[in-house]
Amino acid sequence: MSVSIRQFEQWLQSKEKEHLEFKEAKQQYDLERLKKYCNAIANECGGHLILGVDDNFPHNVVGTNAFQNPLSLKKDLLDLLKLRIDIEEFFYIGKRILIFEIPSRPIGLPLQYKGASYMRVGESLEPMTPEQLKRIFDEAQPDFSAEICNAATISDLDEIAVAELRHLWSSKSRNPQILTLPVEQLFSDAELLVDGKLNYAALILLGKKESLGKLLPNAEIVFEYRSIESSIQAQQRYDYRIGFLSIHNKLWDQINLRNDVEHIQEGLFIRDIPNFNEEVIREGLLNAVCHRDYNLQSSVFIRQYPALLEIESPGGFPAGITLDNIIYKQYPRNRRIAEVFQKCGLVERSGQGVDKMFRLSIEEAKPRPDYSKSDAFSVILKIIGEIQDIKFLKFLEKVSSEKKIEWTTQDLLIFDDIRQGKTPPAEFQNSIIRMSDQGIIEKFGRGRGVKFILSKRFYTFLGEKGIYTRKKGLDTETKKVLIIKHLENHGKGTMEELEQIFPSLSRHQIFNLLRLLKKENKIQFKGSPKKGAWILL
Known part of the structure; x- marks a missing residue:
């Protein structure tokens, strides 16, 4: 492991998350707690533990005197935890930092320390719950859809479904011979028939009603509609x-029966945007069939409301998939089904298509797909159909047309974060720089106080120039004048008073302003650190 200054500074600009943990540890750090943290981070698929940086955001680099012999510590951790943990002594602005690179546990195997498998819960370390242990053990399960169903025969398959398989696969591959292949050859080429026996993927995708009722009754999709x-x-x-x-087409037709349309005026023309985007809904349904756990006896549920659609599928997220990485990471629980979907052109790759769902939702100025209610036993996807910000939608289209830009999912996530006043993740740094260079977003502030807003052009387009000025805030010189004015009016000023003047600034940012004024010999601090105040010179 060799950490660059750029990588370290990117970490400093990030809040603590699943794979990144900061600890101040200025003088020392409890060895027992360190072992539990290493165990917990390994059980959560690995990451970095950094000593010498406080865990409050924005992070301050304080340095650490803990563990002066990293080589000996590395050996102790290997002996006790059976983990090869890399430890790097790193120096930043003259301060010593310890960076622990902790590998992931093996697939399907939670690691233990003193009889417990640990996880992080806020600032605490707790033994993993039975739910979380089950999710890890489930990772080692074989692909259910590729397993042979000994009782199934070709007579158990529905002719309409088989014809649809031929049609979709032939169209996708541009191979008309698929339309006339003998049935056994068709299923064998699709890897639905192995050594003359059908697997469960064949039943799930092609099975007759009575055959599924007898051989796999939980392979069922339940549709419900409620007006409230x-x-x-x-x-x-x-x-x-x-x-x-x-x-699969009938399900979409059922949803589309009550798919209200919003009319967007664009000059002389009207554009219609339905509540439920067909591609988003189809991706959600494909994911439910492809990634659900068929060992559980529950059905897939589709619950439709006028402006909300919910898809609930049995089993938690597949191994390695979390709320943080679901857009980019791919791990189909039922790979054989995913591969057939790919052959048929229903998915672009043997993955999730979640990135497409997010991209299309943001492009239509709708809320992002919401997986937050999912747990270890079910994945719940909520798709909200109402357009949230029509002006934002029009601006995206205008810039895309003028600059000949085709937005990536990451671009749109950055847009959406900034529009909602959030800071985009540090790993989006390259896209942020490019979009800033293009004049689409603007950056202000420095170091850990850096913030982003949509460009002046965006607020001009909306007719909200005043909001742009408020969001942009005051420049450094104007802020310094305000501090001087406060000290002239009141004779002195405390940090608490200055925070009232600049509610959007952190203490660190306010202190930087005070430091500049002190360097210019305009102010000084008088009194004790706790009860003192700033005064004019």
Whole structure:
């Protein structure tokens, strides 16, 4: 491991998250607690533990005197935890930092320390719950969809579904011979028939109603419609227990029956945006079929409301997938089903398509797909259909057209974060720099106090120049004048008073202003650190 200054500064600009933990440890750090942290981070798929940086955001580099013999510590951790942890002594602005690079546990195997597998819960370390241990053990399970169903025969498959498989695969591959292949050859080429026996993927995708009822009754999709979210009783309900390729279009048609359209005026023309984007909904349904846990006896549920659609599928996220990485990381729980979807052109790759769902939602100025209610036993996807900000939508389209830019998912996530007043993740740094150079977003502040806003052009387009000025804030010289004015009016000023003047600034940023004024010999600090105040010279 060799950490660059740029990498370290990117970490400083990030809040603590799943794979990054800061500890002040100015003089020392408890060895027992260090071992538990290493165990917990390894159980959470690895990451970095950094000593010598406080864990409050924005982070201050304080340096550490802990563990003066990293080589000996590395050996002790290997002996006790059975983990090869890299430890690097790193110096930043003259201060010693210890960086621990902790590898992930093996797939399907939680690591233990003194009889417990630890996890982080806020600032605490706790033994993993049975739910989380189950998720880890489930990682080692084989692909259920590739397993042979000994009782199934070709007569158990639905002719309409088989015809749909031929049609989709032939169209995707541009190979008309698929339309006339013998059935056994078709299934063998699709890896649905192995050594003359059908696997569960064949049943899930192509099975007849009565065959699924007998051989795999939980391979069912239940559709419910309610006109009010608080309603317990569904006004309409359909149970679909038949091969998915028989009904994938029917499911969309059912949803589209009550798909209200919003009319967006664009000059002389009107553009229609439906509540539920067809591509987003289809991706959500494909994910539910492809990634659900067929060892659980529950069904997939689709719950539709006028402006909300919810898809609930049995089983938590597949191994290695979290709320933080779901857009980019791919791990299909049922790979054989995913591969058939890919052959049929239903998905672009044997992955999740979640990035497409996020991109399309933001492009239509709708909230992002929401997985926050998911747990170890079910994945719950909420798709909200209402357009949140029509002006934002029009601005994206205008800039895209003028600059000939095709937005990536990462670009749109940056836009959406900044629009909501959030700081984009540090790992988006390259895209942020490019968008800033293009004049699409603006950066102000320095170091850990850096902030981003949408460009002046955006607020001019909205007719909200005043909001731009407020968000941009005062320049450094104007802020210094305000501090001087306060000291002239009141004779002195405390940090608490200055925070009232600059509510959007951190203490660190205010202190930088005071330091500049002190360097210019305009102010000085008088009194004790706790009770003193700044005065004019």
